[in-house]
Amino acid sequence: MKKFTVRTIGLSLLATTLLAACGNGGSSDSSESGTTAGKEFKVGMVTDLGSVNDKSFNQSAWEGLQKLQADFGYDVKYLEPQSDAEVEPSLLQFVNSGTDLTWATAATLADAVTNIAKNNPDAKLGIVDADIEGIDNIVSISFKENEGAFLAGIVAASMSETDKIGFIGGMEIPVIQRFQAGFEAGVREINPDAEIVVNYAGVFNRVDIGKSAASTMYNDGVDVIFHAAGGTGNGIFNEAQERFKAGEKVWVIGVDKDQSLEFGNDVTLTSMIKNVDTAVYEVSKQAAEGEFPGGQVVRLGLAENGVGLADTSDINVPKEVLDVVESYKEKIISGEITVPEQP
The missing domain is CATH 3.40.50.2300 (Response regulator)
Incomplete structure (x- = not known):
């Protein structure tokens, strides 16, 4: 890998x-x-x-x-x-x-x-x-979203120690499927053999459901979860924080905003930003x-600076990975890579 x-x-x-x-x-x-x-x-x-x-x-x-x-x-x-x-x-x-x-x-x-x-x-x-x-x-x-999520997938595959990576979506609608599709494509680009576990919570406003879904994934060996679940995703961070306090190292990739500003850098690997x-x-x-x-x-998309990764990514993600992400970003903008919109 x-x-x-x-x-x-x-x-x-x-x-x-x-x-x-x-x-x-x-x-x-x-x-x-x-x-x-x-x-x-x-x-x-x-x-x-x-x-x-x-x-x-x-x-x-x-x-x-x-x-x-x-x-x-x-x-x-x-x-x-x-x-x-x-x-x-x-x-x-x-x-x-x-x-x-x-x-x-x-x-x-x-x-x-x-x-x-x-x-x-x-x-x-x-x-x-x-x-x-x-x-x-x-x-x-x-x-x-698929373009920004592709970059998040590059990070997830590069940083996972277990080669088991999770995606938790809010509702299975086109906008969230674009997140899933791009993320999966980015993971596969780096690690074709990675196991990707997908869960749709069905709602965007249930912290408890997000926490439960994350607990199941982490228990099964997933060590990086990317979410596109709105408020439901807050429960994923809560679960990761509890595990960090207990001495277990797991990651969450945030969405829409730089969620490290809310949930801290101990559990936030990076965030996929939508402006x-x-x-x-x-x-x-x-x-x-x-x-x-x-x-x-x-x-x-990426060409219009509408999506991307948070400026705080370099806190937890090594420079070599960020350089690779930048190279893939340029390939997407140039049209050399077309990121899928459907999982």
């Missing part, structure tokens, strides 16, 4: 890329901070059934909106539906109150967003992790400036 080390991949802002991807010639500075055509610009965000403080994609999107508020004085608010039945009413609450742009942060909200957009053609909506094309009042932000915060920030800013890219899907 080839053993390598990964180098941290710096992630830059997406402003230029987003403008190009949306067909904009550029953005102009607003002379009235936080206003559009003389009125306050209001942005609402509806999470999936997880918390806005999920340490993952909901939190990242909200941080993007908080930065908008800090930079321009926009009025930003969020709602956290507790059941599927509350999703559409939550979105409508923003739309009916005159919110200028309403975000939904997960693919599972796509049907509700589509329905509301069709029934409220004057409303502007955005969705993260879904591809809704051809509806003029919806902008979709989608990521090439949800920057994407939401830039598209919202465009909307406030009268340049809403409705009807389009903005897809962001």
